Amino acid sequence: MNHYRLQTNRASLVKLLSKFRISLSKGDYLVAPRPLPKQAAIHYIAYCRVVPGGINEQVVTGYNKWHEITEETFSDQVEKIAYSWKVGGNGV
Numbered sequence: 001m002n003h004y005r006l007q008t009n010r011a012s013l014v015k016l017l018s019k020f021r022i023s024l025s026k027g028d029y030l031v032a033p034r035p036l037p038k039q040a041a042i043h044y045i046a047y048c049r050v051v052p053g054g055i056n057e058q059v060v061t062g063y064n065k066w067h068e069i070t071e072e073t074f075s076d077q078v079e080k081i082a083y084s085w086k087v088g089g090n091g092v
Contacts, residue, residue, distance in 0.1 A: 007043050031085070
């Protein structure tokens with residue numbers, strides 16, 4: 001499995017969630033921290049786990065600001081998130 005961190009705006013994050021959901025494969029997982037009410041975020045972060053060579057990997061790497069991260073970093077960051085948008089089975 002490959003793990004990625006993306007930085008985007010809210011509109012692009014909503015599109016990413018939809019695209020990711022449509023082409024979901026077994027093992028794919030996307031989680032994005034959700035800001036609390038009255039907290040405006042300029043940049044939104046999403047953490048993804050995707051099947052290598054899969055459609056969702058192409059979707060994720062199609063965005064400008066993505067970085068590959070380790071499985072440990074992915075797990076640590078996902079555990080810290082209290083409120084989030086999620087797509088796929090977590091399996092973390």
